[in-house]
Amino acid sequence: MDTSSRTPRRTPTRLRLYAAAGTLIAEQGFSSTTVEEIAARAGVAKGTVYYNFTDKTELFEELLRYGVEQLAAELRQAAEGATVAGAGRVAALERMLRAGLLFADRSPAVVQLYVAEQWRTNRPWQATLHDVRRELLAVFEAVLRDGLAEGEVDQEVDVPLAAANLLGTLLVTALDWRAFQPERPLRDVHSALVRLLRGSVGGHAR
Amino acid sequence: MDTSSRTPRRTPTRLRLYAAAGTLIAEQGFSSTTVEEIAARAGVAKGTVYYNFTDKTELFEELLRYGVEQLAAELRQAAEGATVAGAGRVAALERMLRAGLLFADRSPAVVQLYVAEQWRTNRPWQATLHDVRRELLAVFEAVLRDGLAEGEVDQEVDVPLAAANLLGTLLVTALDWRAFQPERPLRDVHSALVRLLRGSVGGHAR
Amino acid sequence: MDTSSRTPRRTPTRLRLYAAAGTLIAEQGFSSTTVEEIAARAGVAKGTVYYNFTDKTELFEELLRYGVEQLAAELRQAAEGATVAGAGRVAALERMLRAGLLFADRSPAVVQLYVAEQWRTNRPWQATLHDVRRELLAVFEAVLRDGLAEGEVDQEVDVPLAAANLLGTLLVTALDWRAFQPERPLRDVHSALVRLLRGSVGGHAR
Amino acid sequence: MDTSSRTPRRTPTRLRLYAAAGTLIAEQGFSSTTVEEIAARAGVAKGTVYYNFTDKTELFEELLRYGVEQLAAELRQAAEGATVAGAGRVAALERMLRAGLLFADRSPAVVQLYVAEQWRTNRPWQATLHDVRRELLAVFEAVLRDGLAEGEVDQEVDVPLAAANLLGTLLVTALDWRAFQPERPLRDVHSALVRLLRGSVGGHAR
DNA sequence: TATGAATGAGGGTTCATTCAT
DNA sequence: GATGAATGAACCCTCATTCAT
Numbered sequence: 122m123d124t125s126s127r128t129p130r131r132t133p134t135r136l137r138l139y140a141a142a143g144t145l146i147a148e149q150g151f152s153s154t155t156v157e158e159i160a161a162r163a164g165v166a167k168g169t170v171y172y173n174f175t176d177k178t179e180l181f182e183e184l185l186r187y188g189v190e191q192l193a194a195e196l197r198q199a200a201e202g203a204t205v206a207g208a209g210r211v212a213a214l215e216r217m218l219r220a221g222l223l224f225a226d227r228s229p230a231v232v233q234l235y236v237a238e239q240w241r242t243n244r245p246w247q248a249t250l251h252d253v254r255r256e257l258l259a260v261f262e263a264v265l266r267d268g269l270a271e272g273e274v275d276q277e278v279d280v281p282l283a284a285a286n287l288l289g290t291l292l293v294t295a296l297d298w299r300a301f302q303p304e305r306p307l308r309d310v311h312s313a314l315v316r317l318l319r320g321s322v323g324g325h326a327r
Numbered sequence: 328m329d330t331s332s333r334t335p336r337r338t339p340t341r342l343r344l345y346a347a348a349g350t351l352i353a354e355q356g357f358s359s360t361t362v363e364e365i366a367a368r369a370g371v372a373k374g375t376v377y378y379n380f381t382d383k384t385e386l387f388e389e390l391l392r393y394g395v396e397q398l399a400a401e402l403r404q405a406a407e408g409a410t411v412a413g414a415g416r417v418a419a420l421e422r423m424l425r426a427g428l429l430f431a432d433r434s435p436a437v438v439q440l441y442v443a444e445q446w447r448t449n450r451p452w453q454a455t456l457h458d459v460r461r462e463l464l465a466v467f468e469a470v471l472r473d474g475l476a477e478g479e480v481d482q483e484v485d486v487p488l489a490a491a492n493l494l495g496t497l498l499v500t501a502l503d504w505r506a507f508q509p510e511r512p513l514r515d516v517h518s519a520l521v522r523l524l525r526g527s528v529g530g531h532a533r
Numbered sequence: 534m535d536t537s538s539r540t541p542r543r544t545p546t547r548l549r550l551y552a553a554a555g556t557l558i559a560e561q562g563f564s565s566t567t568v569e570e571i572a573a574r575a576g577v578a579k580g581t582v583y584y585n586f587t588d589k590t591e592l593f594e595e596l597l598r599y600g601v602e603q604l605a606a607e608l609r610q611a612a613e614g615a616t617v618a619g620a621g622r623v624a625a626l627e628r629m630l631r632a633g634l635l636f637a638d639r640s641p642a643v644v645q646l647y648v649a650e651q652w653r654t655n656r657p658w659q660a661t662l663h664d665v666r667r668e669l670l671a672v673f674e675a676v677l678r679d680g681l682a683e684g685e686v687d688q689e690v691d692v693p694l695a696a697a698n699l700l701g702t703l704l705v706t707a708l709d710w711r712a713f714q715p716e717r718p719l720r721d722v723h724s725a726l727v728r729l730l731r732g733s734v735g736g737h738a739r
Numbered sequence: 740m741d742t743s744s745r746t747p748r749r750t751p752t753r754l755r756l757y758a759a760a761g762t763l764i765a766e767q768g769f770s771s772t773t774v775e776e777i778a779a780r781a782g783v784a785k786g787t788v789y790y791n792f793t794d795k796t797e798l799f800e801e802l803l804r805y806g807v808e809q810l811a812a813e814l815r816q817a818a819e820g821a822t823v824a825g826a827g828r829v830a831a832l833e834r835m836l837r838a839g840l841l842f843a844d845r846s847p848a849v850v851q852l853y854v855a856e857q858w859r860t861n862r863p864w865q866a867t868l869h870d871v872r873r874e875l876l877a878v879f880e881a882v883l884r885d886g887l888a889e890g891e892v893d894q895e896v897d898v899p900l901a902a903a904n905l906l907g908t909l910l911v912t913a914l915d916w917r918a919f920q921p922e923r924p925l926r927d928v929h930s931a932l933v934r935l936l937r938g939s940v941g942g943h944a945r
Numbered sequence: 946t947a948t949g950a951a952t953g954a955g956g957g958t959t960c961a962t963t964c965a966t
Numbered sequence: 967g968a969t970g971a972a973t974g975a976a977c978c979c980t981c982a983t984t985c986a987t
Contacts, residue, residue, distance in 0.1 A: 279519065285508075313488050649854075698931055708858040
């Protein structure tokens with residue numbers, strides 16, 4: 122009903138601002154990116170940014186939320202795809218890692234932003250970050266927990282710790298891939314990740 | 328080498344400025360931290376910063392170099408310690424991971440700065456970052472290469488990729504530990520890392 | 534006279550805008566009051582303001598004219614009432630003071646605006662202010678002149694000066710009353726004013 | 740001791756900013772006067788304003804305080820001068836009125852600012868205004884109270900009301916004089932004020 | 946008649962940097 | 967070696983105004 126009233130998501134203007142801001146901030150950092158630049162790249166006037174968002178920070182927070190929610194959705198999808206295909210939980214995790222790499226390849230800015238800000242404190246968007254972190258971790262934790270219940274994952278595995286490790290490693294690896302070895306095929310990077318995964322969860326493939 | 332002209336490298340004043348800048352920038356980011364704040368926290372006047380460094384960026388770069396060189400030294404020491412003790416290469420890697428965690432616990436700011444900036448582009452200190460990255464990776468690569476040569480590490484392991492993975496995972500895990508689960512004993516976190524390590528390198532402990 | 538072209542002078546919408554603008558500008562000043570605020574308080578959209586007035590300044594000028602003309606009319610009425618009742622000129626002035634106080638109580642915004650702007654220079658609505666000032670002074674001057682002619686007012690009284698004094702004192706006293714001693718009955722404030730009046734004009738009540 | 744630490748009053752820079760800001764704001768109003776203009780007129784850079792004051796509002800408040808305190812001091816002096824000369828309380832009030840006119844002639848900006856803001860609400864400097872108002876009123880009230888005690892002032896006079904009336908009338912009259920009849924000698928305006936005064940307080944000159 | 950998304954010039958504020966002491 | 971008053975370029979944000987609907 123009043124879906125459009127508060128946050129008219131999908132407004133072309135807002136989406137274009139997300140895209141522009143994402144790229145620029147990922148490259149230069151939040152403070153070094155000016156609102157003017159963002160507006161210019163989005164093809165709108167500076168004032169338009171402020172017509173659509175309270176301020177620069179809010180734009181950033183909504184962008185973060187928007188981007189990470191997409192990532193979470195794709196991870197969830199990958200996990201579900203595995204379930205549907207009758208594959209095991211470890212296989213599901215492998216698919217999630219691949220989905221993560223694909224996402225990072227397509228939307229590096231989001232991953233970049235997330236990693237760069239994740240462990241800072243005293244930042245205005247702390248709360249937002251915490252929210253999206255929880256959402257991402259939840260996806261991994263769910264699969265790990267299922268794997269544990271079904272005996273596919275080692276009993277000693279510490280679910281929260283392993284989830285955080287997998288997520289962190291996935292993101293950092295993806296960034297490293299893009300930044301320093303972009304010529305490598307996804308396959309190689311995925312293999313390396315899967316190796317780590319096997320070590321981490323014990324991986325008694327079914 | 329290109330030792331700063333005017334003053335000796337590490338006066339007490341400079342060290343206090345490193346400490347102040349490190350903490351503040353790790354928390355708030357480079358741009359959001361003002362020279363005034365840094366000076367205040369170091370207990371000197373603003374002008375003093377400019378007496379000791381060319382500009383804010385140079386302060387940051389020297390701080391980065393200073394901090395990461397320390398980390399590299401400790402990693403190297405850990406590896407050497409293993410050699411001296413007659414332990415294998417995988418054991419050396421395990422000690423390095425422990426050393427990394429200890430360092431992060433003691434100097435979180437350095438790790439924070441490094442991770443936050445590592446995958447950005449278009450930043451003024453790109454060159455410095457690249458240098459220190461190389462230095463850190465070199466430590467891991469050396470040990471991995473030895474392990475490979477000695478047959479202790481799986482033949483299929485891709486040394487550069489594995490080194491980057493290990494370093495990235497180590498740092499990210501350390502940050503996550505400090506930020507979100509600081510009550511955990513180092514032992515737990517180290518175990519989880521070792522698990523990943525075994526997966527990664529195959530780990531046929533001698 | 535120079536009736537605005539497009540629309541009839543006093544539509545309900547315009548009157549609501551006057552009321553909204555009057556209150557807000559009296560409280561916050563012209564520049565600190567936004568067109569958006571005015572529109573919101575009047576319950577219309579921002580564009581509507583521009584449909585009804587050329588710009589923000591014109592709205593303010595018309596509001597000023599509208600309000601002060603009302604005050605002038607009430608002062609005139611009070612004077613005439615005295616004449617009809619066969620009272621003297623000093624009594625007429627006393628009635629005018631009462632009428633002024635009543636008006637200020639009812640429409641404080643108008644008085645507020647007038648006083649705050651009256652002695653500024655370099656303001657866009659200078660001309661308008663001068664007009665309405667003349668209109669107000671004329672009412673006092675007429676009565677004073679009659680009183681002088683009829684010997685009821687001291688011969689040494691300087692009519693323009695006395696008129697300006699009476700008007701200024703009336704308005705300032707009214708504002709002070711509302712702002713700082715609103716609990717006082719009108720009667721008290723009126724008495725104090727009448728005292729000043731007697732001093733000013735000599736007041737040989739008939 | 741640390742007089743100079745917090746508020747280094749008398750710093751030429753600050754005084755020049757007071758003078759510049761006073762004139763400009765009196766003419767154009769607070770919002771219509773830019774910090775740039777103020778700095779330019781004071782012969783300093785824009786940043787200097789912010790080095791000396793927190794923000795534009797604080798500059799204005801300190802200016803207000805500074806200016807009105809001067810006025811209060813001169814009023815007090817005038818009253819004391821009368822006491823020393825052995826004149827009565829009504830004579831003291833007359834001297835105060837003259838002192839007020841002289842001050843307004845010399846520093847019209849201060850009076851202007853005070854009157855324009857005095858009866859607004861919802862302004863950031865409300866508290867400051869209230870303070871200085873109290874200070875000014877106190878001077879009048881003291882003399883009136885003495886006059887009452889000594890029988891020189893009518894028993895029915897309401898001291899707070901009369902003080903507010905006298906102050907308001909003085910200031911408004913001074914502004915009117917400067918704005919609309921600057922050719923008039925001070926003597927004329929003073930006479931008119933004294934008339935009002937006599938009416939107000941009864942004035943049984945000794 | 947009325948609306949509200951979009952604009953862009955303008956202004957307050959910040960802060961790295963300089964320099965005279 | 968160190969200081970801190972002063973600077974001014976750069977930037978965030980506001981808001982009067984426009985215009986297509």
